[in-house]
Amino acid sequence: MWPKPTKRLKLGFVGGGRGALVGEWHAMGARMSNRWEIVAGALSSKPDIAAESAKDWMLERSYDDFAVMAAAEAAHPDGIDAVAICTPNHTHFTIAKAFLENGIGVICDKPMVTTMDEARELVSLVQQSGVFFGVTYTYSFHSMVRQMKAMVAKGMIGKVRQAHVEYVQDWASGASDPATKQAAWRRDPALAGRASVTGDIGTHAFHLIHFVTGEPVNEVSARFHICGGAERMEDTAFMQLKMGADIPATLWCTQAAPGNACGLRLRVYGESGGLEWNQEHPEIVHHTRVGEPTQILMRGHGKGMLPEAEHMIRLPRGHAEGVSDAWCSLYTEMAIALEAHRAGERANVMVPDVVDGARGVFFVDASADSAEADGAWQKCWFEG
Incomplete structure (x- = not known):
């Protein structure tokens, strides 16, 4: 607690x-x-x-x-x-x-x-x-993301063999409204840096996949595309990743897929089972053991919830929690961490932290290098 x-x-x-x-x-x-x-x-x-x-x-x-x-x-x-x-x-x-x-x-x-x-x-x-x-990598503060992380760490799907993450939106499917400032700076290389969608939402996907698996993202092979309006910067990126000890993974992020609002989805598969989570249905994790029917784990107290996740739960099952609760948990843990930091302790x-932030920046930079080199593999893990 x-x-x-x-x-x-x-x-x-x-x-x-x-x-x-x-x-x-x-x-x-x-x-x-x-x-x-x-x-x-x-x-x-x-x-x-x-x-x-x-x-x-x-x-x-x-x-x-x-x-x-x-x-x-x-x-x-x-x-x-x-x-x-x-x-x-x-x-x-x-x-x-x-x-x-x-x-x-x-x-x-x-x-x-x-x-x-x-x-x-x-x-x-x-x-x-x-x-x-x-x-503020907010999605890592969902209780069911913490559930997934704990299940992976406890070996409940065995050794991780592959992982896949996607973050899919549709607001850039057409030409940007020049009056919309947030869209304008996200597509301006002088303001956004070397990448647009990769920095904006790809960094969330990057953080989530290594947060849950506990594996570093060592290398990236990326290709950038413009699939929506006629913009100056990529609105879509397809990536292959090498994680940990040569664990294959994929990352897809786009803001030009009509019909998608905030589709952040993570799938992790191990030698004895798999886990799936979708941010648009954040209270559910699908857990499948090899050769057995899929189990649906629902946010709430007991019934398979692990302590690493259960302490973040505020409401009983049937009373929905979502991204606002994730923001609440984020600021709760930020406060606890800050007070412990001042006392010379570790909460x-x-x-x-700042190294996690730097890793996201390094990932964007390496992805841009790879895209400019026609998908050539690039080192992308910042050790700090």
Whole structure:
């Protein structure tokens, strides 16, 4: 079980103002966890929107500039314990660096940054400063993903022999609306970096497959495609992966598959059985032992749930939990990890850290290298 909270930590936000859905998800998770009080923010780069959003969120302190916020909160007698960064990817590095240099913990959206140089600098800065850093790979906080991870670790499907992950959406099936800012920066190489869909949702798939299997993703062979509107960057990627001791795997991500909303699906097969999970039906894991009928494991207490997953469950079966609960669990474990970090201890939680963030960036970079080399195999695992 998680330790009981003794106080609420102070949380600030950069980004997340009006119209920014990801920021709302972060805030919802923090509030639901009962471990954070959101007190300060630079919620937009536009001063009027920042001020209006601060009123909407009922913040104690509002800033027009993240650098000013970092310095002011560090000097404040009751300043924030951590900042949530909910801005476009190309801004993450400078924002994270400003808060780290002021001794303030960072909770950063993924991908952590857009270049390996930036990733290495953040890893070095975190390791030298000792400041807390977490990355929001939210899907690893679903209770049934933790169930899968525990089942694999306990050998319940035997040695892993293959794994497959896909993340399939459809919002880029047609031409992008130039008025939609989120679509615009995701397809602009000056802002998105070397890859679009691979950085945006492929990083989630990459993290999930190695999180559940416990195996490093050592090499990638990737091919990038434009299957939707006439865009400058890939909206679809097909990849072969080599994991662990030559475990074959595949990764497919696309935002141009009509009829798909948020189809993140993971399948792991071992010598004695297999497991399947679909984010659109997050309360179910299919478990098949070789030669036996498939079992359907449902989120809830008892009936096959392992302790590694059961402690994350809030509601009995029949009362649905979903991504909002995953965000709640994320911010619960971020708070526990931050408090333990400050005490010089290691919490029994599974919070992705700055090295996990760097691994996602390295994966994107290696995938782009491979795609440019007509699918040539590339090393893609960052050791840290």
